[in-house]
Amino acid sequence: xxxxRLMRIAGQSMLPTLRPGDLVFVRRVPAAALRPGDLVxxxxxxxxxxxxxxxxxxxPAEHVRVNDQRWELTADQYFLLGDRPxxxxxxxxxxxxxxxxxxxxxxxxxxxxxxxxxxx
Amino acid sequence: MPxxxxxxxxxxxxxxxxxxxxxxxxxxxxxxxxxxxxxxxxVHTMNQKVSALPMPGPSAxxxxxxxxxxxxxxMVQTKEQHAQICKQELLILWTDYFKPENAxxxxxxxxxxxxxxxxxxxxxxxxxxxxxxxxxxxxxxxxEMFQQAEAAKKK
Numbered sequence: 262x263x264x265x266r267l268m269r270i271a272g273q274s275m276l277p278t279l280r281p282g283d284l285v286f287v288r289r290v291p292a293a294a295l296r297p298g299d300l301v302x303x304x305x306x307x308x309x310x311x312x313x314x315x316x317x318x319x320x321p322a323e324h325v326r327v328n329d330q331r332w333e334l335t336a337d338q339y340f341l342l343g344d345r346p347x348x349x350x351x352x353x354x355x356x357x358x359x360x361x362x363x364x365x366x367x368x369x370x371x372x373x374x375x376x377x378x379x380x381x
Numbered sequence: 382m383p384x385x386x387x388x389x390x391x392x393x394x395x396x397x398x399x400x401x402x403x404x405x406x407x408x409x410x411x412x413x414x415x416x417x418x419x420x421x422x423x424v425h426t427m428n429q430k431v432s433a434l435p436m437p438g439p440s441a442x443x444x445x446x447x448x449x450x451x452x453x454x455x456m457v458q459t460k461e462q463h464a465q466i467c468k469q470e471l472l473i474l475w476t477d478y479f480k481p482e483n484a485x486x487x488x489x490x491x492x493x494x495x496x497x498x499x500x501x502x503x504x505x506x507x508x509x510x511x512x513x514x515x516x517x518x519x520x521x522x523x524x525e526m527f528q529q530a531e532a533a534k535k536k
Contacts, residue, residue, distance in 0.1 A: 268401035269393050275403035282389070285401065302401055314401045343403070367401075 274349035284372035292360035315341035420467035425513035427460035468501035
C-alpha cells in the first residue's frame with residue numbers, strides 16, 4: 262500500500278493509549294516529517310522482522326537521557342520509547358532505529374469505533 | 382476481544398493485517414539458550430585445563446610458583462564467572478521465557494531447571510569434569526525444550 266496500512270495491536274506496552282486488539286492505520290511518512298511524541302511503527306532489524314509500535318522521543322543529532330543512560334543520536338537515528346517504560350522493549354534495548362526501519366506513523370485508530378480517535 | 386480473538390486472527394490474516402507489537406516483554410527472538418550452552422562449555426573446559434595444569438616441580442623457582450598460582454587463579458575465576466553466567470541465563474529462560482502456556486508439553490521442566498541451576502553452583506564449588514559434563518548435558522536438554530517450544534509457537 263502506498264499511503265499506509267492497517268495493523269493490529271498486540272501487547273501492553275502502549276497502554277492506555279493503545280490496547281491489545283486495537284486496529285490502527287499506519288501512514289507511510291518520510292522520517293524527516295516525524296515529530297517527537299508521534300506514535301511510530303518500526304521494524305528494528307535486530308528483532309527479525311517484527312513490527313513494534315513506540316513513542317518517538319529522540320530525533321537525529323539529539324541527546325537522549327533515560328534514567329542514568331545517555332544516547333547521542335547520529336544524523337540518521339531515531340529513539341523510540343514505550344509509554345510504559347517499565348514494561349517495554351524499546352530503543353533502550355534494541356538501540357535507536359534508522360529511517361529505513363521505520364514503517365510509518367500511527368495516524369488513527371479504526372477499531373473499536375467507540376475509541377476512534379485521530380492521532381492516538 | 383478475547384472470545385473472538387481466534388476469528389480476528391484469521392480475518393487479519395485474510396485481509397493482510399499484520400500485528401503491531403506493543404510488547405511488555407522482550408520479543409521472543411531475544412531469548413536464546415546459546416549463551417548458557419557456551420558458558421557451560423567454558424566451565425567444562427576450565428575444569429579440564431585446571432586438571433591438566435602441570436604443578437611446578439621441586440626445583441621450580443619462586444617465579445615459576447607464582448606463575449602457576451596466577452594461571453590457576455585465572456582459570457578458576459573464569460570457571461566461577463561462567464558458572465554464574467550459565468545460572469543467570471538458565472533462570473531467565475526458566476522464569477521469563479517459559480510460561481504456563483508453553484510449558485505444558487514438558488512435565489519435568491521445573492525439575493530440569495532446578496537441577497541445572499544446582500549444577501551451576503556445584504561447578505563453582507568443585508573441580509569435577511564429570512559434573513561440568515553433566516551441566517552441559519542439562520543445558521542441551523533445556524535447549525531442546527526451548528527449540529520445541531519455539532517450533533510449537535510457529536504452528
